[in-house]
Amino acid sequence: MTAMPAPADIPAPALDLATPYLVVDRDVLDRNIATMAKAAQERDLALRPHAKTHKCLEIAQRQIDLGAVGLTVATVGEAETFRKVGFDDLFIAYPLWASGSRGTRLRALAEQTALRVGIDSVEGARMLARAMRGTDTEVLIEIDSGHHRTGVLPEDADEVALAAARAGLRVAGVFTFPGHGYGPGRRQQAGADEADSLARAADVLRDAGLTTTVRSGGSTPTAAMADATALSEIRPGVYVFNDAQQVELGSCDWPDVALTAVATVVSRSGRRAILDAGSKVLGADQPAWATGGGRLPDHPEALVTALSEHHATVDFPDGACPPRLGELVRVAPNHVCTAVNLVDELIVVAGGSEVDRWRVAARGANG
Amino acid sequence: MTAMPAPADIPAPALDLATPYLVVDRDVLDRNIATMAKAAQERDLALRPHAKTHKCLEIAQRQIDLGAVGLTVATVGEAETFRKVGFDDLFIAYPLWASGSRGTRLRALAEQTALRVGIDSVEGARMLARAMRGTDTEVLIEIDSGHHRTGVLPEDADEVALAAARAGLRVAGVFTFPGHGYGPGRRQQAGADEADSLARAADVLRDAGLTTTVRSGGSTPTAAMADATALSEIRPGVYVFNDAQQVELGSCDWPDVALTAVATVVSRSGRRAILDAGSKVLGADQPAWATGGGRLPDHPEALVTALSEHHATVDFPDGACPPRLGELVRVAPNHVCTAVNLVDELIVVAGGSEVDRWRVAARGANG
Numbered sequence: 154m155t156a157m158p159a160p161a162d163i164p165a166p167a168l169d170l171a172t173p174y175l176v177v178d179r180d181v182l183d184r185n186i187a188t189m190a191k192a193a194q195e196r197d198l199a200l201r202p203h204a205k206t207h208k209c210l211e212i213a214q215r216q217i218d219l220g221a222v223g224l225t226v227a228t229v230g231e232a233e234t235f236r237k238v239g240f241d242d243l244f245i246a247y248p249l250w251a252s253g254s255r256g257t258r259l260r261a262l263a264e265q266t267a268l269r270v271g272i273d274s275v276e277g278a279r280m281l282a283r284a285m286r287g288t289d290t291e292v293l294i295e296i297d298s299g300h301h302r303t304g305v306l307p308e309d310a311d312e313v314a315l316a317a318a319r320a321g322l323r324v325a326g327v328f329t330f331p332g333h334g335y336g337p338g339r340r341q342q343a344g345a346d347e348a349d350s351l352a353r354a355a356d357v358l359r360d361a362g363l364t365t366t367v368r369s370g371g372s373t374p375t376a377a378m379a380d381a382t383a384l385s386e387i388r389p390g391v392y393v394f395n396d397a398q399q400v401e402l403g404s405c406d407w408p409d410v411a412l413t414a415v416a417t418v419v420s421r422s423g424r425r426a427i428l429d430a431g432s433k434v435l436g437a438d439q440p441a442w443a444t445g446g447g448r449l450p451d452h453p454e455a456l457v458t459a460l461s462e463h464h465a466t467v468d469f470p471d472g473a474c475p476p477r478l479g480e481l482v483r484v485a486p487n488h489v490c491t492a493v494n495l496v497d498e499l500i501v502v503a504g505g506s507e508v509d510r511w512r513v514a515a516r517g518a519n520g
Numbered sequence: 521m522t523a524m525p526a527p528a529d530i531p532a533p534a535l536d537l538a539t540p541y542l543v544v545d546r547d548v549l550d551r552n553i554a555t556m557a558k559a560a561q562e563r564d565l566a567l568r569p570h571a572k573t574h575k576c577l578e579i580a581q582r583q584i585d586l587g588a589v590g591l592t593v594a595t596v597g598e599a600e601t602f603r604k605v606g607f608d609d610l611f612i613a614y615p616l617w618a619s620g621s622r623g624t625r626l627r628a629l630a631e632q633t634a635l636r637v638g639i640d641s642v643e644g645a646r647m648l649a650r651a652m653r654g655t656d657t658e659v660l661i662e663i664d665s666g667h668h669r670t671g672v673l674p675e676d677a678d679e680v681a682l683a684a685a686r687a688g689l690r691v692a693g694v695f696t697f698p699g700h701g702y703g704p705g706r707r708q709q710a711g712a713d714e715a716d717s718l719a720r721a722a723d724v725l726r727d728a729g730l731t732t733t734v735r736s737g738g739s740t741p742t743a744a745m746a747d748a749t750a751l752s753e754i755r756p757g758v759y760v761f762n763d764a765q766q767v768e769l770g771s772c773d774w775p776d777v778a779l780t781a782v783a784t785v786v787s788r789s790g791r792r793a794i795l796d797a798g799s800k801v802l803g804a805d806q807p808a809w810a811t812g813g814g815r816l817p818d819h820p821e822a823l824v825t826a827l828s829e830h831h832a833t834v835d836f837p838d839g840a841c842p843p844r845l846g847e848l849v850r851v852a853p854n855h856v857c858t859a860v861n862l863v864d865e866l867i868v869v870a871g872g873s874e875v876d877r878w879r880v881a882a883r884g885a886n887g
Contacts, residue, residue: 169620171596171887205829227830229538247830250784250796250846253536273787276845302831303787303794332828417617420640420670427670429617433861434886437804461699462572462857463594463614463886464669478643479617490829494800495861497884517864519801519830520538 172417173430181411190219197381203390208515230518244269256284263288275316282320291325298350300332307353311361326367327354334374344378396489397448413483428465436491539784540797548778557586564748570757575882597885611636623651630655642683649687658692665717667699674720678728693734694721711745763856764815780850795832803858
């Protein structure tokens with residue numbers, strides 16, 4: 154991968170904006186959206202992209218325009234943001250605890266839009282049912298397919314589903330997030346686990362007398378493995394932009410990376426350059442297997458060996474030619490979802506010129 | 521440390537806000553501010569706290585009210601935010617590259633307020649001098665005291681300083697950030713390095729014929745070691761809130777932690793609890809020596825073994841009593857500076873009741 158050439162089609166824009174800022178190449182974004190839409194359609198899978206990645210109305214609209222059946226979100230706040238401007242088919246893929254004001258807000262949402270909510274416990278199902286009584290809310294049971302975060306094992310799906318049904322909720326099916334695919338060489342196994350777990354959980358619900366139709370999975374690394382024998386729907390998020398993590402996992406290549414931080418070289422010594430893009434614009438995500446705190450698409454030989462709030466320390470190997478003081482450099486964040494959540498707007502470029510600015514409408518909508 | 525009792529004086533507020541949210545205990549905050557102010561005064565050190573930690577006008581005012589000589593900031597945007605409401609003595613502790621609009625904005629700032637800016641290269645000094653011609657801007661030469669990020673070695677301080685002076689800038693002194701003190705058992709050495717490097721750099725400038733007065737250092741871990749024989753000023757930031765990292769480094773104790781994220785237990789299995797506070801409210805900072813992705817002050821025996829955007833995976837040891845589904849739990853972020861930058865406001869409590877909300881005025885002011 155270190156020999157990967159820099160992509161010729163994402164020139165660093167020389168905008169007179171104060172670095173660091175996040176820039177989106179519209180053509181690469183559109184290509185990523187179209188490619189995933191086509192792949193889902195060809196495999197007869199509904200595509201319900203996760204909007205937590207971009208939090209942008211303009212990008213959500215592009216996804217819907219190319220056939221996405223609706224949006225996935227992580228929080229009630231995100232759902233409210235997208236609902237307010239007319240997105241009307243939303244899945245909150247999270248086992249919400251629907252007490253107090255969260256219950257009230259969820260109910261208001263359900264009265265305005267087609268709403269699905271995740272559950273993974275009997276108690277959570279009952280709490281949700283109390284909040285949503287009389288609405289048409291559907292629930293999906295979250296299945297643990299190997300990531301061991303939220304979700305129940307496939308064989309325990311019936312307990313939660315039956316409790317939900319008894320409490321008056323409509324059980325539409327099951328969902329999972331195969332997050333254990335985020336590691337080198339783990340995508341294939343995670344994709345297989347996802348398919349197997351959803352199929353088994355759907356069987357368990359059928360045996361319990363529940364007729365369900367939705368088997369929803371799909372992360373960006375495993376989306377390519379999804380097929381309609383086990384899944385009915387996929388929910389990738391990161392694919393619209395991609396990031397250093399996806400490149401290092403092999404889910405995409407540098408020319409597929411649509412979002413980068415533009416930074417200035419503020420300090421130099423030896424083969425080290427310090428950039429003004431730190432964790433407050435890139436995010437601090439760094440899994441143990443990552444090569445550093447992000448990557449430089451135009452300098453694939455360089456490593457981001459340290460990241461502080463306003464500094465990226467970039468080390469170049471012997472023989473490499475580090476950028477000069479004052480030079481603009483692009484950095485692909487490790488995890489684009491957390492980077493986007495750090496800015497108020499994305500600078501949209503095409504052919505190296507600014508063509509638009511998109512507001513990160515659901516930035517900070519954690520609650 | 522795992523035997524540390526939970527602090528009795530920071531009750532988790534049972535506000536009907538959608539979790540996760542960040543809550544500040546005003547009494548603990550005020551005590552932290554007063555303690556640092558007193559320590560600086562007693563040791564005859566100017567205190568210029570770093571406002572990048574809190575980005576809040578209300579907190580900056582409390583620091584000034586107790587004798588801080590001015591504020592430290594990291595970016596032009598932060599300086600503009602604080603200048604706009606009347607803070608009039610600002611140090612941008614960063615080797616800014618003052619080209620284009622950044623130069624114009626810096627110049628406007630210098631015309632409105634006492635302004636100091638960091639430099640660490642001849643080229644950066646010349647660029648800054650061009651932007652600031654005719655203003656009264658002071659510069660401090662950044663010294664690398666062992667962190668190996670920005671800054672020049674003490675013996676090279678004269679080259680940058682003389683170039684700055686020749687270009688028309690007023691060289692007021694030297695500064696350093698002893699960031700290599702962020703590691704277990706490394707505070708004492710980092711404090712010694714800081715003192716030694718600043719003293720040596722000041723000598724180098726004196727030998728070069730430059731009369732300077734400012735020797736500015738001080739991180740939260742090393743502030744306790746600073747004294748007026750080597751330093752004239754300290755710039756700690758984190759101390760107002762503290763965080764899990766500072767507790768694990770031994771810079772403070774649980775009762776000194778003023779800011780926590782309030783989260784809901786959304787999922788449970790075995791001795792594992794999943795909270796709805798993830799990296800989008802806690803930040804993803806996790807140095808190699810940290811025990812996890814944050815700490816639970818009320819459950820010091822528990823470890824945050826994984827963090828995703830909207831989930832903290834918390835594992836409890838045998839015999840511990842994990843919180844129930846739906847229970848509110850407080851989480852101290854690893855690094856409070858990046859957590860604060862993720863929210864629009866801080867919920868201020870005293871005695872467990874909400875007493876105020878403070879806007880994170882400089883949130884996202886990266887450029």
